[in-house]
Amino acid sequence: MRAGEAAAAAGVTIKALRYYEECGLLSPGRAANGYRDYSAEDVRLAEEIRGLGALGLTPSETRPFLACLRAGHETGDHCAESLAAYQQKIEALDLLIDRLTAGRDRLIRRRDAAARRGFPPVAQNPMKEPDEMLPRTDSLPQADPLPSGLPAPVDDGGAAHLPGRxxxxxxxxxxxxxxxxxxxxxxxxxxxxxxxxxxxxxxDIPEGWNEIPGARGCSQEACGFRDNLAALRAEGVDRVLALSSDRADYQQALVDRLHLPYPMLSDPGLTLADALRLPTFEADGQRLYRRLTLVLRGATIEHVFYPVFPPDTHADEVAQWFRDQRDHRHHRDA
Known part of the structure; x- marks a missing residue:
């Protein structure tokens, strides 16, 4: 069957089918006209990937279940390897729950201790702007420093087509x-x-992550935009948003841990990348966004920062770009 029919039967998108194929999870045949020809087994495998994804398993983590189905079993978890994959994911979730619970307990203790101390009177300014209500950056949690010697990415022209889009x-x-x-x-x-x-x-991070130019530094970049949010707003920036293929629960954990004051958007299917032809790369069987920043006016891309390096000081670079733009306008109008 054609891709559209297979996608509809499996309850996924055509782009998802293509991604599963890129990951080596599906291997559709080819019709005489060269088009992909999906079988009933391909549909069943795509359904399995989708169902396991709803449980939190990544496409690469579904391989034992797909192998079990290919071996002729009625269900993908009718094999010992599938049970082991379940257990591995459960242990990872247990560890995450323990860490989050411990962090929550520490926050509760600190909150209660602060409440018992009470607060000195503070003169309130009814005309205070929202930017002035942002938390002091020196009191916020910080990401670990980046290791030295990380390879810098080169401009491969992957974003040259974006301004004006x-x-x-x-x-x-x-x-x-x-x-x-x-x-x-x-x-x-x-x-x-x-x-x-x-x-x-x-x-663990994907194997060889530190050796991939520009890959390391997402938490550090997120903290940088948090700490520069007031400066960006002072330059007329209405909003700051972040987007990645991370699952929403991972992003929420990051927001909670680093006290990020702006929304993060989850795009596991890389739909924006496909729509705008944004640069991506492969790591550990996953297709991921390359790091880049868009400056927009309305829905139009005005400027693109690409490649981004180093990520921990990138938000300062963006804020300085806005200041330079302001100075240029003042000089031009003078």
């Missing part, structure tokens, strides 16, 4: 709980930065 009408649910449609974020200036992944705190 219009964002597609794609909607994502942000970590703030709201549905955000990219082409309707703001009529003014705003910033969208894309990053590869922060991943599961209970799992």
């Amino acid at each position: 219009t964002l597609p009408p794609l909607s994502f649910t942000g970590t703030d709980g709201g549905d955000i449609r990219l082409d309707a974020v703001s009529e003014g200036r705003w910033v969208l930065f894309c990053y590869p992944l922060t991943g599961d705190p209970a799992a």
Whole structure:
């Protein structure tokens, strides 16, 4: 059957089928005209990947289940290897729950201790702007410093086509709980930065991650935009958003851990990358966003930062770009 028929039968998108094929999870045949010819087994495998994904397993983690189905079993977990994959994921989740619970308990103790101490009177300014209400950056948790010697990415031209393009009408649910449609974020200036992944705190980073140019530094970049948010707003930036292929629960854990004051958007299918031909790369069987930052005016891309390096000081670079733009306008109008 054709891709559209197979996707509809499996309850996935055509792009998802293509991604499963890129990961080596599906191997459809070819018809005489060269088009992919999906079999009933391909549909069953795609259904299995989708069902396991709803349970939190990544496509690469579904391999034992797919092998079990290919071996002729009625269900994908009728094999010992599948049970072992279940157990491995459960242990990773248990570790994450333990870490989050311990962090929650520490926060409760600190909150209660602060409440018992009471607070000195503070003069309130009714005209205080929202930017002044942002938390002091010196009191916020910080990501670990980046290791030295990380390889710098080179400009491969993967973003040269983006200035002047219009964002597609794609909607994502942000970590703030709201549905955000990219082409309707703001009529003014705003910033969208894309990053590869922060991943599961209970799992190791992909093998060779530090050797991939520009891959390491997502938490550090996120902290940088948090700490520069007031400066960006002072330059007329309405909003800052972050987007990656991370699952929403991973992003929420990052927001909670680092006290990020802006929404993060989960795009596991890399739909924005496909719509705008954004640069991506492969690591550990996953297709990921390359790090880049878009400056937008309304839905139109005004400027692109690509490649981004080093990520821990990138937000300072973006804030300085806005200041330079302001100075250039003042000089021009003088």
